[in-house]
Every structure is written in C-alpha cells, then in structure tokens.
Amino acid sequence: MRHIEIIENEWIMLPDGRRLAARIWIPRGIGRVPAILEYLPYRKRDGTAARDETTYGVFAKSGYAGIRVDIAGTGESDGDFDDEYSEQELSDGEAVLEWIASRDWCDGNIGMIGISWGGFNGLQLAYRQPEALKAVVSVASTTDRYADDIHYMGGCLLSDNANWAAQMFACLSRPPDPALRSDWRAEWIKRMETLPFMAADWLGHPTRDAFWKLGSVCEGYAKIKVPVLAVTGWADAYVNAPSQLAANLSGPAKALMGPWEHRYAHISKLGAADFHSEVLGWFDRWLKGEQNGAEDLPDYRVFMQEHFNPTAQNKPREGRWIAEAEWPSPNVTQHSFYLGNSRLEQQPQSGECIVSTPAHVGQASGVFCAGMRIDNELPGNQSSDDALSVCFDLPLDTPLELLGRAVFNFVFTSDTPVAQIMARLCDVSPDGVSQRISYRPLNLTHHTSHDTPEALVPGQRYYASIALNECAHRLQSGHTLRLALSNSYWPIVWPSPTATALTLDLAECSLDLPVRTVSTEIATSAPAAPQEFPTLGADNLREPAATARTETLADGMIVQETFDDYGATRDPHHGLEVGSHVTTRYAILPDDPTAAQFDSAWAFTFQRGDWRVEIETENSMTCDATNFYLHRNLRAVEGTEKTEILTKEWSQTIPRGLL
Secondary structure: OOOEEEEEEEEEEOOOOOEEEEEEEEEOOOOOEEEEEEEEOOOOOOOOHHHHHHHHHHHHHOOOEEEEEEOOOOOOOOOOOOOOOOHHHHHHHHHHHHHHHOOOOEEEEEEEEEEOHHHHHHHHHHHHOOOOEEEEEEEOOOOOOOOOOOOEEOOEEEOHHHHHHHHHHHHHOOOOOOOOOOOHHHHHHHHHHOOOOHHHHHHOOOOOOHHHHOOOHHHHHHHOOOOEEEEEEOOOOOOOHHHHHHHHOOOOEEEEEEOOOOOOHHHOOOOOOOHHHHHHHHHHHHHOOOOOOHHHOOOEEEEEEEOOOOOOOOOOOOEEEEEEOOOOOOOEEEEEEEEOOOEEEOOOOOOEEEEOOOOOOOOOOOOOOOOOOOOOOOOOOOHHHHHHOEEEEEEOOOOEEEEEOOEEEEEEEEOOOOOEEEEEEEEEOOOOOEEEEEEEEEEHHHOOOOOOOOOOOOOOOEEEEEEOOOEEEEEOOOOEEEEEEEOOOOOOEOOOOOOOOEEEEHHHOEEEEEEEOOOOOOOOOOOOOOOOOOOOOOEEEEOOEEEEEEEEOOOOOEEEEEEEEEEEEEOOOOOOEEEEEEEEEEEEEOOEEEEEEEEEEEEEEEEEOOEEEEEEEEEEEEEOOOEEEEEEEEEEEEOOOOEEEEEEEEEEEEEOOOO
16 A cells, blocks of 8 residues: 655745645655646635545545645635635746645646636646646636636626625635644734625626636637646536637647536536546646557547436436547537527528516526535426526427537517526426526627627617537437527526517527437447545534525515535544535515525634634625625624624625626
8 A cells, every 4th residue: 555645734935935835645655756736715624625535645546746725815825815816826826836846756747636716727827838737637617707607607797706706705704723823813814804805896897808818718728738638517507618628729638528516526416427537547648658548538528418307406317428539529510490489490480579588587597506505406397487488499209419509599679778688498308397408698788799798779680699508418309499588597697677678580590509410429438437535534513404495575576595504524634623504595576677686694613622713704785777786794703702803894886887
C-alpha cells in the first residue's frame, strides 16, 4: 500500500506577502510526482472536506499530489475576497501553480480539476497559459459567463443571481478556524464588515460587457492550448460548455455528458459513475505521458435520455450511452418544422398567434441548478405549465433522436417596450405526462445583441432566434414532441416588468431540430459503475432533512418555499463541528409580474470545545416597474451566551433598465 502523507494546512506565500491556505495529499516513496489542483472559495476545512475525502486519497494512491487551495479571503486564506473569477483570483492562481511546481515533491506537471467554480477557473487559467498547467478536467463550467452562468440567460435575469449571491454572502461570513489562525476573530470581523454586495454588483451589469467577458474563454478559444476533458450532467445547469469546448478547442478536447446533477459523477444521486477512472485516465495521458489512448476517445460521449415519469425527487434517469467520434457530428442534421395551428408542420403556415401567459408559468421547472439542495429539485411533469402556455405539437409515428441545440426562429410584435419569451421542448407520453427536454428564454430587447439591447417599439416587427440549451433525448413512437411558449418562467427567470402580449407571424416561425441518425453505433466507452472510494467518516450530530411546499395565499399570491437542513457533523481529523440550514421563498401574483419576490435565510454554527460561533443571514429581492430592491442583513454571535459580534444591514436600489 502506497504511503500517503496528508498535510492538513500548508501556507502558500504569494508575491505580495499574503498567504493562501492549502490541504495537500502527497504519495511518498516514489520521488517527484505530478500534481492535481482544485482552487475554490468553499473552505477546505469544512465546506468541501467530505467531497475532498472521496477524491484526493484516490488520486494520491495513483501517484499524484493533490492540492486543495482556498481563494483569498475564504477559509483560512489571507486577503479580501472581491468577486468570482476576478483578476486577483486568477493572478493568485498563477502564483499557486508556480509554487506547486517548485516543490520538491512535484515534477513540475500540474493538472486542474473542479466542478462549477473550480471548473470555471481551471479553464480561465488555461486561457492565461501558465507554464506548469498541462491539462484540465472541467466539470459543470461555462465558456461564456454572461450567456451560461447563474446570472443571466438569453439576456433575462435569473432569480439565482440573487439566490447564489445570498448563498455566497452566508458562506463568506464564516470564520477562519481558530486552530489554524490565532487572529481568527479580527479576520472574521474584517471579512464580515467588507463583504461585497455581489447580487447588486452582478445586477449592475445587465448586458454582455467587459465585466462578463473577463473569464469567458469563448473570447479566444485558441488561447487554450492544454488538453481539456469537459464533463457535465443533464440535470445540471451547465449543459452547453462540453460540446462547445469539444467543437472549438484546437488542442485535445473531449466532452462527457451523463445523467448527473451538479455533483461529481461518483457521488451523483441520478446514476453514479466511475469519475475517478475518467479523471485519472486523462491526467495519466497528459501529466505522466502514458500512452493510454485518451486522445482517441470519441469527441462526445453522451447519455441519451428517454421519457420517464418526471418528478422533483432525485432518481436515476432512463436512457443509454452513445458516442460521436467527432463533434460537430455528420450524424446530426437539421430538420425544420413550422408553427401552425397548435401543431408543428412540415411546411410554412400562415396566420398569427398571440403569446400572453400568466407570470407564474414555471411552477414545475424545478430549481435552476439541481444538486445544490438535498432533494425536491428536479423538473416535474410539465403538463400544468404546458396548460398555461401556447403549445405546438408534433405527434410521432417513428422514434426521433435529438442531439445538440434546437433553434426556435420567429418574427414577432410586442405591445410593451420590454418583453421576454420562453421556449421549452417537451416529450409528451400517450397518457399526457410531459417531460422537459430543453428550454431557454430570450429578453426580446436583446433580439440582435446582448451587448447593446434596445427597447422594443410596440407594433414593430422584429426577427429573433433562440438556440435552446444542449440536449440528448430519444422520443419514442407514439409520443409527441411539444414546443411550449410563454412570457415567463418563474421562479427560474425574473419576469419582465409588465404583462405582455406577443404576436407571432406564423409564416416566419420555425423550429430547427438537431436530429441524430446512425446506422451503426460506435463503442461508447461509457463510464463504469463507481469503484469504492474513501469517505470522511464524520460524526453525524444532526440528520439532514428537506421539505418543499407550494401554496396560494388569499390574495392570489403563489408561494414556493423550501427548507434544507444540511445537518451537523464533527470532522474526525480536527474535531470542528459544523451545522447549517437554509430557507428560500419565491412568491408571485399571476397577473402582476412586479409582485415577484425572493427571500432566503441561512444559518451556520461552528463549535469545538468551548469555542462556538453562530451566523444568521437574510436576503431579499423585490421590484417594481422601474427598479430592483435588494436588502440583506447579517448577525454573528459568539459563545454559549451568544455575545453579539456584529450586526449589519445593507440595502441597494438598482434601476431595471431593459430587464
């Protein structure tokens, strides 16, 4: 058995004198080895400790040093956290890579891995071409921070802009561990006093400006020279990047799309797979030089989904694994259908269609990014949302297989200067169960540009096009493909300020489908079932639990509320006890989009022996036709007597502009 040394905390000195905190796994007795870095703000000491335990021991036993580094101003790391994917974060990341390469246990070859934040900055650092970075495994990431992150989609504001900011606000308010920093209290107070108001900062950039272009690798795909393995799951929010990277990177790039949610595949609740072997095979080829054929993998390995009874609860998906040797694939061709009288037709039709739907369409949407809650987060049966939408159906007498991005093209007039449209593709079974295949909104003021949108002139004709999110779905004979259109998709998308009626010119409306046809499937190289992996073995002090409910109040307000108690545990290595829970609430009136409201409340507890701190945060977002109103507050106490350390409130008003 290879001996693994675990360094619980190592200080990485930056050129300006700040220190970043790292946890390191080193295989001993084999000399210098390649390294795998994950660089996050989520706190190695408690936030990702359980997940890290499932990966880095496996990597170390396979001959890699594993390094988990906390971004500046998070965990025990020095400095101030400023924003996600900032210049400070990325320049510090370059210094971290240089530091790792200089260690006497590293052979100078480093790979980066990460899901979400770490998947983003792995690509972003590859874009900057640091010498030591030789390969990347990027999970649930994006190539375009404006188009495909948690803030905006199709120029529409995602409610997760506020929700994610609320979660980061709570996470960034947590203290350093006194066992590692004697100045923990002063550092903690300084952090809480200076927390960035990220919801307001992000909302202050409603167009695709320089703020979002920083860190968007689509600005120059050719700058990424190192091999990239891009991985995501269909239940995740970040489904577009893998195929984009496989299609656009000039170096070795492979895409892997499973049924998974926003988790590493080996710990997925929707069909776990052997993530470790995929990662190690990639890094063995590009960090160790092993001729294992990683470069010969199919460009795009995909879990092709099929219809199942969709519910909000986590459960495995139905489907099969396929592979495309090259991407884009000659097996996928565009088939155009045309909008008619509630149907999709083979030829262009005439006439008009009015899309004017209530603001609460989207109650069956699930959460934006499944995998962040404990359960009750997936899209359910879409038939209730379909009933409130304008639908166009294509009954099928033969199976239909889709792989890629469907495109909805349309000509419209609007009766309001700011309007949005949502397009959903659904697979409807013979008994009427509607399963969402893909979706995407468009802020119609962005119909020509996300950089320079313009208010609509009521009554004027416009052309627009929506490339729906990537999908892989096989519809069975006897099922119906449905295009569902609405003016809103709450609570995923924040509604436009006024109820809208869009008039579509059916003669100019079409749906282009990416139809896949193959005579002989190639070998899929599908991920195997997960092998055994280590777990943290934390003492369970409080069991996790989750609830979700929807109710209609006396005034007609529709309220969705979720509660997630993430439980409480004691770390077996250093004894830190951590507990947390969160409540979220979304409310809207069907006939008044300005009634939209988001609220969340987080609570954290930390304890070891006589030391105890508690943090409570609250966030809210409301609006009227002119402005967004953001409010947040924080309360931190210490000890069993709950001595108040800090109480602070922030409020900010942001003009809506064309949102």
